[in-house]
Amino acid sequence: MVNRASEIPLSTQDLRAVTGYAAESAQEVLELFERAHPADSRPRRAIDAAWTFARGGDRGKPLRDTAWAAHRAAGEAGATAAGDAARAAMCAAAAAYLHPLADAHQVKHILGAAAHAARAAELAAGDCRGFAGHREGARRRAGPVVVEVLCRYPEAPRGGGRVGELVRDLDAALRGGR
Template structure:
Protein backbone atom coordinates (compact mmCIF):
# COMPACT_ATOMS: atom_id res chain seq x y z
CA UNK A 1 0.00 0.00 0.00
CA UNK A 2 1.29 3.48 -0.92
CA UNK A 3 1.35 6.04 1.86
CA UNK A 4 -0.86 9.07 1.29
CA UNK A 5 0.91 12.43 1.24
CA UNK A 6 0.83 14.35 4.50
CA UNK A 7 -1.81 17.08 4.57
CA UNK A 8 -0.59 20.66 4.86
CA UNK A 9 -2.50 23.49 6.47
CA UNK A 10 -3.24 26.10 3.83
CA UNK A 11 -5.63 28.98 4.43
CA UNK A 12 -7.65 30.68 1.72
CA UNK A 13 -5.63 33.88 2.32
CA UNK A 14 -2.38 31.96 1.75
CA UNK A 15 -3.75 30.40 -1.41
CA UNK A 16 -4.72 33.87 -2.64
CA UNK A 17 -1.19 35.15 -1.91
CA UNK A 18 0.30 32.33 -3.99
CA UNK A 19 -2.12 33.10 -6.85
CA UNK A 20 -1.24 36.80 -6.67
CA UNK A 21 2.47 35.98 -6.88
CA UNK A 22 1.95 33.62 -9.81
CA UNK A 23 -0.21 36.10 -11.72
CA UNK A 24 2.37 38.86 -11.19
CA UNK A 25 5.12 36.60 -12.54
CA UNK A 26 3.07 35.64 -15.60
CA UNK A 27 1.97 39.20 -16.35
CA UNK A 28 5.64 40.22 -16.63
CA UNK A 29 5.99 38.17 -19.84
CA UNK A 30 2.50 38.42 -21.31
CA UNK A 31 3.76 40.88 -23.95
CA UNK A 32 6.02 38.16 -25.36
CA UNK A 33 2.97 36.08 -26.23
CA UNK A 34 0.84 39.02 -27.34
CA UNK A 35 3.51 40.28 -29.76
CA UNK A 36 3.20 37.01 -31.69
CA UNK A 37 -0.57 36.60 -31.18
CA UNK A 38 -2.07 40.08 -30.69
CA UNK A 39 -5.68 38.92 -30.99
CA UNK A 40 -5.36 35.88 -28.72
CA UNK A 41 -6.60 36.76 -25.25
CA UNK A 42 -6.40 33.27 -23.72
CA UNK A 43 -3.22 33.78 -21.65
CA UNK A 44 -4.40 37.22 -20.50
CA UNK A 45 -7.72 35.72 -19.42
CA UNK A 46 -5.89 33.04 -17.40
CA UNK A 47 -3.77 35.65 -15.63
CA UNK A 48 -6.81 37.84 -15.01
CA UNK A 49 -8.72 34.87 -13.58
CA UNK A 50 -5.84 34.07 -11.22
CA UNK A 51 -5.63 37.70 -10.14
CA UNK A 52 -9.40 37.90 -9.60
CA UNK A 53 -9.15 34.89 -7.29
CA UNK A 54 -6.20 36.52 -5.51
CA UNK A 55 -8.31 39.64 -5.07
CA UNK A 56 -11.15 37.73 -3.42
CA UNK A 57 -13.24 36.09 -6.14
CA UNK A 58 -14.38 32.50 -5.70
CA UNK A 59 -12.29 29.64 -6.98
CA UNK A 60 -14.44 28.35 -9.81
CA UNK A 61 -14.40 26.10 -12.85
CA UNK A 62 -13.93 29.25 -14.92
CA UNK A 63 -10.35 29.55 -13.65
CA UNK A 64 -9.66 25.97 -14.78
CA UNK A 65 -11.26 26.69 -18.14
CA UNK A 66 -8.98 29.71 -18.56
CA UNK A 67 -5.99 27.56 -17.64
CA UNK A 68 -6.89 24.96 -20.28
CA UNK A 69 -7.35 27.72 -22.85
CA UNK A 70 -3.91 29.13 -22.01
CA UNK A 71 -2.47 25.64 -22.45
CA UNK A 72 -4.00 25.45 -25.92
CA UNK A 73 -2.53 28.88 -26.69
CA UNK A 74 0.89 27.60 -25.58
CA UNK A 75 0.54 24.58 -27.84
CA UNK A 76 -0.51 26.77 -30.77
CA UNK A 77 2.54 29.00 -30.27
CA UNK A 78 4.83 25.97 -29.94
CA UNK A 79 3.36 24.46 -33.12
CA UNK A 80 4.06 27.77 -34.89
CA UNK A 81 7.72 27.59 -33.81
CA UNK A 82 7.33 30.42 -31.27
CA UNK A 83 9.00 28.90 -28.23
CA UNK A 84 9.20 32.11 -26.20
CA UNK A 85 5.52 32.87 -26.79
CA UNK A 86 4.68 29.31 -25.83
CA UNK A 87 6.55 29.64 -22.53
CA UNK A 88 4.82 32.95 -21.82
CA UNK A 89 1.45 31.26 -22.31
CA UNK A 90 2.60 28.43 -20.05
CA UNK A 91 3.37 31.04 -17.38
CA UNK A 92 -0.25 32.18 -17.68
CA UNK A 93 -1.45 28.57 -17.44
CA UNK A 94 0.64 28.12 -14.29
CA UNK A 95 -0.76 31.33 -12.80
CA UNK A 96 -4.31 30.04 -13.15
CA UNK A 97 -3.19 26.67 -11.79
CA UNK A 98 -1.83 28.35 -8.66
CA UNK A 99 -5.39 28.77 -7.43
CA UNK A 100 -5.59 24.98 -7.25
CA UNK A 101 -2.55 24.33 -5.08
CA UNK A 102 -3.38 21.19 -3.09
CA UNK A 103 -2.64 21.06 0.63
CA UNK A 104 -0.64 17.83 0.26
CA UNK A 105 3.09 17.47 0.97
CA UNK A 106 4.07 16.49 -2.56
CA UNK A 107 7.01 17.99 -4.45
CA UNK A 108 4.88 18.24 -7.59
CA UNK A 109 2.72 20.86 -5.87
CA UNK A 110 5.69 23.26 -5.92
CA UNK A 111 4.91 23.73 -9.62
CA UNK A 112 1.68 25.47 -8.58
CA UNK A 113 3.71 27.93 -6.52
CA UNK A 114 6.76 28.52 -8.73
CA UNK A 115 5.75 27.30 -12.19
CA UNK A 116 4.64 30.69 -13.42
CA UNK A 117 7.95 32.31 -12.48
CA UNK A 118 9.98 29.47 -14.03
CA UNK A 119 8.06 29.55 -17.33
CA UNK A 120 8.35 33.35 -17.37
CA UNK A 121 12.13 33.10 -16.90
CA UNK A 122 12.35 30.61 -19.74
CA UNK A 123 10.25 32.86 -21.99
CA UNK A 124 12.65 35.72 -21.33
CA UNK A 125 15.68 33.49 -21.95
CA UNK A 126 14.30 32.36 -25.29
CA UNK A 127 13.40 35.93 -26.25
CA UNK A 128 17.02 36.87 -25.61
CA UNK A 129 18.43 34.18 -27.88
CA UNK A 130 18.41 31.43 -25.23
CA UNK A 131 20.58 33.48 -22.87
CA UNK A 132 20.75 31.67 -19.51
CA UNK A 133 21.91 34.89 -17.80
CA UNK A 134 18.57 36.49 -18.64
CA UNK A 135 16.73 33.56 -17.04
CA UNK A 136 18.92 33.73 -13.95
CA UNK A 137 18.25 37.45 -13.68
CA UNK A 138 14.53 36.85 -13.84
CA UNK A 139 14.77 34.15 -11.18
CA UNK A 140 16.45 36.73 -8.92
CA UNK A 141 13.64 39.19 -9.67
CA UNK A 142 11.04 36.50 -8.99
CA UNK A 143 12.75 35.76 -5.67
CA UNK A 144 12.39 39.39 -4.69
CA UNK A 145 8.70 39.39 -5.65
CA UNK A 146 7.84 36.48 -3.37
CA UNK A 147 6.57 37.83 -0.11
CA UNK A 148 6.83 36.20 3.31
CA UNK A 149 3.49 34.38 2.91
CA UNK A 150 4.54 32.76 -0.37
CA UNK A 151 7.89 31.74 1.10
CA UNK A 152 6.25 30.30 4.19
CA UNK A 153 3.77 28.29 2.09
CA UNK A 154 6.60 27.02 -0.14
CA UNK A 155 8.57 25.80 2.86
CA UNK A 156 5.69 23.53 3.89
CA UNK A 157 6.24 21.47 0.74
CA UNK A 158 9.15 19.25 -0.25
CA UNK A 159 11.74 20.77 -2.58
CA UNK A 160 10.86 21.15 -6.26
CA UNK A 161 10.97 17.82 -8.08
CA UNK A 162 13.69 16.72 -10.50
CA UNK A 163 13.16 16.79 -14.25
CA UNK A 164 11.27 19.29 -16.32
CA UNK A 165 14.13 20.33 -18.59
CA UNK A 166 15.29 23.93 -18.44
CA UNK A 167 12.04 25.12 -16.83
CA UNK A 168 12.58 22.53 -14.10
CA UNK A 169 16.13 23.80 -13.56
CA UNK A 170 14.87 27.36 -13.24
CA UNK A 171 12.17 26.26 -10.82
CA UNK A 172 14.69 24.45 -8.65
CA UNK A 173 16.96 27.54 -8.65
CA UNK A 174 14.06 29.70 -7.50
CA UNK A 175 12.99 27.09 -4.94
CA UNK A 176 16.49 26.93 -3.46
CA UNK A 177 16.76 30.71 -3.41
CA UNK A 178 13.47 31.16 -1.56
CA UNK A 179 14.18 28.39 0.93
CA UNK A 180 17.52 30.05 1.74
CA UNK A 181 15.88 33.32 2.73
CA UNK A 182 15.53 34.07 6.42
CA UNK A 183 12.35 32.57 7.85
CA UNK A 184 9.37 34.94 7.42
CA UNK A 185 8.08 36.51 10.63
Protein backbone atom coordinates in the same frame (compact mmCIF):
# COMPACT_ATOMS: atom_id res chain seq x y z
CA MET B 1 -7.43 21.66 9.69
CA VAL B 2 -5.03 18.87 8.77
CA ASN B 3 -6.43 15.36 9.11
CA ARG B 4 -3.61 13.22 7.72
CA ALA B 5 0.14 13.29 8.13
CA SER B 6 0.55 13.71 4.35
CA GLU B 7 -1.51 16.91 4.25
CA ILE B 8 -0.12 20.43 4.37
CA PRO B 9 -2.00 23.21 6.17
CA LEU B 10 -3.22 25.56 3.44
CA SER B 11 -5.75 28.37 3.83
CA THR B 12 -7.65 30.32 1.20
CA GLN B 13 -5.45 33.32 2.06
CA ASP B 14 -2.37 31.18 1.36
CA LEU B 15 -3.83 30.23 -2.04
CA ARG B 16 -4.60 33.87 -2.83
CA ALA B 17 -1.02 34.92 -1.98
CA VAL B 18 0.49 32.14 -4.12
CA THR B 19 -1.87 32.95 -7.00
CA GLY B 20 -1.08 36.67 -6.82
CA TYR B 21 2.63 35.85 -6.94
CA ALA B 22 2.09 33.61 -9.96
CA ALA B 23 -0.06 36.21 -11.72
CA GLU B 24 2.56 38.90 -11.21
CA SER B 25 5.25 36.58 -12.58
CA ALA B 26 3.20 35.74 -15.68
CA GLN B 27 2.23 39.37 -16.23
CA GLU B 28 5.92 40.24 -16.73
CA VAL B 29 6.17 38.24 -19.96
CA LEU B 30 2.63 38.44 -21.32
CA GLU B 31 3.76 40.92 -23.97
CA LEU B 32 5.97 38.20 -25.51
CA PHE B 33 2.85 36.20 -26.27
CA GLU B 34 0.72 39.16 -27.29
CA ARG B 35 3.32 40.48 -29.74
CA ALA B 36 3.49 37.09 -31.45
CA HIS B 37 -0.27 36.38 -31.27
CA PRO B 38 -2.07 39.75 -30.99
CA ALA B 39 -5.53 38.32 -31.66
CA ASP B 40 -5.31 35.62 -28.97
CA SER B 41 -6.45 36.81 -25.54
CA ARG B 42 -6.44 33.41 -23.77
CA PRO B 43 -3.26 33.98 -21.72
CA ARG B 44 -4.38 37.49 -20.72
CA ARG B 45 -7.75 36.11 -19.60
CA ALA B 46 -5.97 33.46 -17.50
CA ILE B 47 -3.82 36.09 -15.79
CA ASP B 48 -6.87 38.31 -15.23
CA ALA B 49 -8.74 35.37 -13.69
CA ALA B 50 -5.76 34.62 -11.44
CA TRP B 51 -5.70 38.26 -10.28
CA THR B 52 -9.44 38.14 -9.64
CA PHE B 53 -9.05 35.10 -7.39
CA ALA B 54 -5.98 36.55 -5.67
CA ARG B 55 -7.98 39.68 -4.83
CA GLY B 56 -10.90 37.80 -3.31
CA GLY B 57 -12.82 36.27 -6.21
CA ASP B 58 -14.16 32.75 -6.53
CA ARG B 59 -12.08 29.68 -7.26
CA GLY B 60 -14.39 27.95 -9.68
CA LYS B 61 -14.89 26.60 -13.15
CA PRO B 62 -14.23 29.91 -14.99
CA LEU B 63 -10.77 30.13 -13.40
CA ARG B 64 -10.01 26.53 -14.34
CA ASP B 65 -11.34 27.08 -17.86
CA THR B 66 -9.01 30.05 -18.43
CA ALA B 67 -6.05 27.93 -17.33
CA TRP B 68 -6.95 25.23 -19.86
CA ALA B 69 -7.45 27.83 -22.59
CA ALA B 70 -3.99 29.33 -21.90
CA HIS B 71 -2.59 25.80 -21.99
CA ARG B 72 -4.05 25.32 -25.47
CA ALA B 73 -2.62 28.68 -26.56
CA ALA B 74 0.79 27.57 -25.30
CA GLY B 75 0.55 24.35 -27.28
CA GLU B 76 -0.29 26.26 -30.42
CA ALA B 77 2.64 28.65 -29.85
CA GLY B 78 5.05 25.74 -29.36
CA ALA B 79 8.53 25.83 -27.84
CA THR B 80 8.93 29.59 -28.24
CA ALA B 81 9.11 32.57 -25.92
CA ALA B 82 5.42 33.13 -26.66
CA GLY B 83 4.67 29.52 -25.75
CA ASP B 84 6.39 29.80 -22.39
CA ALA B 85 4.69 33.13 -21.73
CA ALA B 86 1.35 31.39 -22.30
CA ARG B 87 2.47 28.52 -20.02
CA ALA B 88 3.27 31.11 -17.33
CA ALA B 89 -0.29 32.43 -17.71
CA MET B 90 -1.69 28.92 -17.45
CA CYS B 91 0.37 28.31 -14.31
CA ALA B 92 -0.89 31.58 -12.80
CA ALA B 93 -4.51 30.46 -13.09
CA ALA B 94 -3.62 26.92 -11.97
CA ALA B 95 -1.82 28.20 -8.86
CA ALA B 96 -5.22 28.60 -7.21
CA TYR B 97 -5.46 24.80 -7.30
CA LEU B 98 -2.37 24.10 -5.20
CA HIS B 99 -3.18 20.93 -3.28
CA PRO B 100 -2.47 20.54 0.43
CA LEU B 101 -0.45 17.36 -0.16
CA ALA B 102 3.15 16.80 0.93
CA ASP B 103 4.16 16.15 -2.68
CA ALA B 104 7.19 17.81 -4.27
CA HIS B 105 5.29 18.21 -7.55
CA GLN B 106 3.02 20.75 -5.85
CA VAL B 107 5.99 23.15 -5.82
CA LYS B 108 5.31 23.63 -9.54
CA HIS B 109 1.94 25.18 -8.64
CA ILE B 110 3.82 27.74 -6.56
CA LEU B 111 6.81 28.41 -8.83
CA GLY B 112 5.66 27.27 -12.28
CA ALA B 113 4.57 30.70 -13.51
CA ALA B 114 7.87 32.28 -12.43
CA ALA B 115 9.89 29.47 -14.04
CA HIS B 116 7.99 29.65 -17.33
CA ALA B 117 8.30 33.44 -17.30
CA ALA B 118 12.06 33.09 -16.86
CA ARG B 119 12.21 30.56 -19.69
CA ALA B 120 10.20 32.87 -21.94
CA ALA B 121 12.68 35.66 -21.21
CA GLU B 122 15.60 33.34 -21.96
CA LEU B 123 14.10 32.31 -25.28
CA ALA B 124 13.33 35.91 -26.20
CA ALA B 125 16.92 36.94 -25.39
CA GLY B 126 18.42 33.92 -27.11
CA ASP B 127 20.49 32.86 -24.08
CA CYS B 128 20.28 31.95 -20.40
CA ARG B 129 21.69 35.19 -18.99
CA GLY B 130 18.25 36.65 -18.41
CA PHE B 131 17.42 34.16 -15.69
CA ALA B 132 19.53 35.87 -13.02
CA GLY B 133 17.42 39.01 -13.28
CA HIS B 134 14.20 37.01 -13.31
CA ARG B 135 15.31 35.00 -10.27
CA GLU B 136 15.98 38.19 -8.34
CA GLY B 137 12.64 39.65 -9.42
CA ALA B 138 10.90 36.42 -8.47
CA ARG B 139 12.59 36.47 -5.07
CA ARG B 140 11.52 40.06 -4.45
CA ARG B 141 7.92 39.34 -5.50
CA ALA B 142 7.65 36.31 -3.23
CA GLY B 143 6.40 37.82 -0.01
CA PRO B 144 6.75 36.10 3.34
CA VAL B 145 3.47 34.20 2.92
CA VAL B 146 4.56 32.68 -0.40
CA VAL B 147 7.94 31.65 1.02
CA GLU B 148 6.31 30.21 4.13
CA VAL B 149 3.83 28.20 2.02
CA LEU B 150 6.68 26.98 -0.21
CA CYS B 151 8.66 25.81 2.82
CA ARG B 152 5.76 23.59 3.93
CA TYR B 153 6.36 21.42 0.86
CA PRO B 154 9.24 19.11 -0.01
CA GLU B 155 11.90 20.57 -2.30
CA ALA B 156 11.10 20.75 -6.02
CA PRO B 157 11.39 17.42 -7.85
CA ARG B 158 13.99 16.39 -10.39
CA GLY B 159 13.27 16.40 -14.10
CA GLY B 160 11.22 18.77 -16.18
CA GLY B 161 13.93 19.93 -18.57
CA ARG B 162 15.04 23.55 -18.50
CA VAL B 163 11.85 24.75 -16.78
CA GLY B 164 12.38 22.08 -14.12
CA GLU B 165 15.91 23.43 -13.58
CA LEU B 166 14.50 26.93 -13.21
CA VAL B 167 11.90 25.71 -10.69
CA ARG B 168 14.61 24.00 -8.63
CA ASP B 169 16.91 27.02 -8.78
CA LEU B 170 14.15 29.37 -7.69
CA ASP B 171 13.01 26.90 -5.01
CA ALA B 172 16.53 26.79 -3.55
CA ALA B 173 16.90 30.58 -3.75
CA LEU B 174 13.62 31.21 -1.92
CA ARG B 175 14.26 28.58 0.75
CA GLY B 176 17.80 29.87 1.23
CA GLY B 177 16.57 33.42 1.73
CA ARG B 178 14.23 32.40 4.51
